[in-house]
Amino acid sequence: MIEIVKNGTNGCGSPQYHCKTCGAYGVLEPRQDYTEEEKEIILKAYQERSSMHGIERTFGVCRQTLSVWLKKRRNSFHPLRPR
Known part of the structure; x- marks a missing residue:
């Protein structure tokens, strides 16, 4: 019996799965984090x-x-410091 079943998609459009054994929900292949260079470019665009x-x-x-990121x-x- 297959223990992992597809359970819709998340906000990014990646397929979500549900493990019937442990009850966990999640994405099998999560999206990669942004590099520091990408974060800086995006934050500069926000500052502009x-x-x-x-x-x-x-x-x-x-x-x-x-x-x-902004917080x-x-x-x-x-x-x-006050003077």
């Missing part, structure tokens, strides 16, 4: 006043992913 929807259409990056970048700066 492109909208999040525009970046999503142009680069294929999910808005939630872009939001996480990490914002938190990496040192806070300003």
Whole structure:
């Protein structure tokens, strides 16, 4: 009996699977992470006043992913000290 069955697709269009043995859901071949160079290009496009929807259409990056990158970048700066 086959223990892994197809269970629809995720937001990126990759097929989701369900393991009947352990009950896990997931993608068998997850998409590769973005390189640091790709992240920098995308973040620079955002800084040049492109909208999040525009970046999503142009680069294929999910808005939630872009939001996480922006939050990490914002938190990496040192806070300003009052004079």
